[in-house]
Amino acid sequence: MIVYSSIRHNRGMDYVGPLKELHRRELPGGGWSFSGSPQVSLEATCLASFSLLAEQPSSAPHVVQPLLHAQLSDGSWPSFIGDEEPSWTTALAICVLNSANDPSGARERGQSWLLKTKGREEDWFWRWIFKLADRTVRFDPDCYGWPWIPSSASWVIPTALSVIAIKQFTACSRSEISERRIHLGVDMLLDRVCLGGGWNSGNSVVYGVPLRAHVEATAIALLALQDEERTPVIQASLDWLKQRSSSIESVESLAWCILSLFVYQEPVEHLKARLATLVGDGHDIRNNATLATAILALKCGEMIHPFEVLR
Amino acid sequence: MNIGRRRFVGSAAGMAATAGVAADWFWPKHSVSYRRPRSFVAILTATEYSEKIETLLMDGLRLFRLNLLGKIVLLKPNMVEDLPGPVNTNANIIGAAARCFVRLGATRIVIGEGPGHQRDTELVVQAADLKHHLADRRIEFVDLNRDELVRAKLKANYSGLGELWLPRSVLDSDFVVSMPKVKTHHWAG
Numbered sequence: 164m165i166v167y168s169s170i171r172h173n174r175g176m177d178y179v180g181p182l183k184e185l186h187r188r189e190l191p192g193g194g195w196s197f198s199g200s201p202q203v204s205l206e207a208t209c210l211a212s213f214s215l216l217a218e219q220p221s222s223a224p225h226v227v228q229p230l231l232h233a234q235l236s237d238g239s240w241p242s243f244i245g246d247e248e249p250s251w252t253t254a255l256a257i258c259v260l261n262s263a264n265d266p267s268g269a270r271e272r273g274q275s276w277l278l279k280t281k282g283r284e285e286d287w288f289w290r291w292i293f294k295l296a297d298r299t300v301r302f303d304p305d306c307y308g309w310p311w312i313p314s315s316a317s318w319v320i321p322t323a324l325s326v327i328a329i330k331q332f333t334a335c336s337r338s339e340i341s342e343r344r345i346h347l348g349v350d351m352l353l354d355r356v357c358l359g360g361g362w363n364s365g366n367s368v369v370y371g372v373p374l375r376a377h378v379e380a381t382a383i384a385l386l387a388l389q390d391e392e393r394t395p396v397i398q399a400s401l402d403w404l405k406q407r408s409s410s411i412e413s414v415e416s417l418a419w420c421i422l423s424l425f426v427y428q429e430p431v432e433h434l435k436a437r438l439a440t441l442v443g444d445g446h447d448i449r450n451n452a453t454l455a456t457a458i459l460a461l462k463c464g465e466m467i468h469p470f471e472v473l474r
Numbered sequence: 475m476n477i478g479r480r481r482f483v484g485s486a487a488g489m490a491a492t493a494g495v496a497a498d499w500f501w502p503k504h505s506v507s508y509r510r511p512r513s514f515v516a517i518l519t520a521t522e523y524s525e526k527i528e529t530l531l532m533d534g535l536r537l538f539r540l541n542l543l544g545k546i547v548l549l550k551p552n553m554v555e556d557l558p559g560p561v562n563t564n565a566n567i568i569g570a571a572a573r574c575f576v577r578l579g580a581t582r583i584v585i586g587e588g589p590g591h592q593r594d595t596e597l598v599v600q601a602a603d604l605k606h607h608l609a610d611r612r613i614e615f616v617d618l619n620r621d622e623l624v625r626a627k628l629k630a631n632y633s634g635l636g637e638l639w640l641p642r643s644v645l646d647s648d649f650v651v652s653m654p655k656v657k658t659h660h661w662a663g
Contacts, residue, residue, distance in 0.1 A: 200622035200642065243623060246639070320593070364591040375555075379593050413597040450620055453596070 178461040181445030182218060185211055185454050193229035194244070198449040203244040205233060205252035210455035212259045217459065217466035223263035230256050231269055238272030239280075251311045251321035253277055257328040262469050274332055277325050278340055282307040282317025282351075289316075301368040308351035319355060319362045319380045322348050323387035330390070330472045352384050353396055360399030361407075376400075378407055378416040382423035389426045390474045401427055408434055414441050415453045418460035425463045426471055435461055508629065514538055528570035535574055540649075543579035548647035552655040553587045556594070556601040563655045569607030571653065576612055586643050588618030595619060616643045 189195060194203035195211045212226045233240055233256075239249030240256045257273045283289050284304035293304040308322025326348040333341045357367045361376025362384045368374065381404050388397050401424075408420040417438050421431045438460055448454040459469060518534045520527055549571055551563035572583040585608075589598050595617040599605060608615055621641035628637055644650065 196622065197617075197620035202622045204620070245625075246623075364593075377592055377594075378597070411597075413594055413600060415594045416597050450617065452620070 177439060178458050181442050181448070181454060181458050181461070182214060184445035184448075185214060185451065185458060188451055188454075194233075195451045195455075197451055203229065203233070204452065205230075205240050205242055205244075205250070205256060207450075207452040207455065208233075209252065209255040209259045210452050210459070213262060213469040214455045214458040214462075216259070216262050217462055217469070220263075223265070227260060227263045227265050227267075230259060231265075231267060234269055234272065238269075238274075238276035240273070249276065249280070249313055251309065251324065253280075254309070254321065254324035254328040257332060258324070258469060261328070261331045262467070270332055274329060274341075277309070277329060278344055280309055280313055280325075282310050282322075283315055284317060299370050300366045301371075302366050303354045306347060306351040306354040308348045316365065317351055318365050319352065320364070320383050322351055323380075323383045326352070326387040327470050327472060330387075334473045349388065349391060352387060353394075356396050356400060360396070360401075360403035362400070376403055376407075378404070378411060378413075379419050381407075382416075382419035385423045386426060386470045386472075390472045401429070405429060412441065414438065414448060414457050415450070417441065418453070418456040421460035421463055422456070422468070422470060426468060431463060435463065523564045523566045525566075527566055528573060531567075531570050532574045532577065535578060540578060542575060542649060545580050545648040546582045546584065546646060547575045547580045547649045547651060548584045548586050548644060549575075549651045549653055550586055550644075551653040553589055553595075553598045553602055553604075554655075555589070555592055556597040558601050558603065561655065562598070562602045563653050565602050565604040565607060568604060568653060571651065572607060572613045573610070575649075575651075576610065580649075581612065583613045584616050584643050584647060585613065586616045586618045586621070586641065588621075588641075593619070616641075618643065 185195075189211070190201060190203060192203075195207040196202050197204045197207050208229055212230065215222055215226050230240070233244055235241060235247070235249060237249060239253045241248055242250040242252055253273050253276060257270050257277070260267075260270045260273070284293055285307040290304040293300070293302070308317035308319075309325040310316060311318055311321050326345055329341050329345055329348075337345075352362070355362060355365065355367050357363055357376045358373045359376070361381040363374040363377055364380055366374065381400055385397070385400055385404065391397065404420060404423060408417065408424065411417045411420060417434060421434050421438065424434070425431050438457060442448060442454075442457045442461070445454050445457075448457065459466075514537075516534045516537050518530055520530055549568060551568050553562045555561050568585060572585060575583050585604070587595070587598075589595055592598050599615060604615065607613065618641045621643050623639040624642050624645055626638055626640045626645065628635065
């Protein structure tokens, strides 16, 4: 139970209204749907859980319960309750359990699944197809990461979140296989970077045409690379995101920009002010995942960053 | 003729395998044809995306004598990227279609889309300049990537999947209108 009257906050970046709204939308059985339905979405639930944990760390046992119940027998998490298929939300769920310092063993099982899950290009058959036959996309199939769902190719956002989850969970003690997968994931991200910086959703060049970077993919990829050496590629991507953030009017993208730029110690107060105006009291933000991400962004600097990786 | 036991078992297994493959080949994967005997098509000419398109669209829709009174209509445009250019279905067409269906008696118009690569659908809607077409309270936008999913049994099993998780907004609608953007760039071949 969160006591709102006890919350100290910056009036200029008022997140109490949005936080109340998010709390009001919690489903009776725990967890959050995307918008208005009774179907628990793991993405929305994880992001909302971060927001509640940031506000009241002592609420961890209550906050993680829906996640613990949703874990599949193989250690993964599905996209939504009712689905039996593992998904990319496994990385997000591990990050939440990292924030809650959950002792149940769910993280170990989740990480074990993550370490076994690979983008399709890891398979020798697909690797050779991409090397010899399918030249319409340009990437190095030796650098693979994580897919949205098993048996599909590596994509930027699932790879970045998986790298963050493993980096966080193994910060104190890292096995050889964890180290190897982190390096491979980082290499995959660096291989897929767009010309001029930033990331599209997957590849950077298709049919010889360079693809443009996407805000959310770039912000999350940069979060995964926050403790890596600041190479020209990372710097160019950071510059691209900074430049792009100045004109974004979408809540979700702007929130991810703030979360990412903050860990690179870039000024974000002006972006937070714009986000606070866009969000208002949160009533008009129908998507709970977006609302929760916005709350996290508005609280940047006043909480332990949920995607921070200790160096 | 004297056939050894081993040869008999081998032959029987071979025949069973052949029959299995053949059965899979010939056995129909669907029991009902949903193709209508006759389709109605109207081709209308417009020289530009403008306000005039609504009148043209209304005239075209009236040719079909649709009974949409009290119905929920789902418009499914192509909204791919947060680019203002021609990659997306033009917002004037989407807005005009929505208003036409309201005029034809539909109670609710749902514009539903879930971009395949761009996760921030709001960014795509903004770039497509669709927002001002959503002013009418009977017209709303639904992000199909974040809609509630319902397990639906397939009527014909060409895919072999048997069932699919489909967005509730699609299943709850009475009338679905596909509004593709015809691709003319080199990626389309």
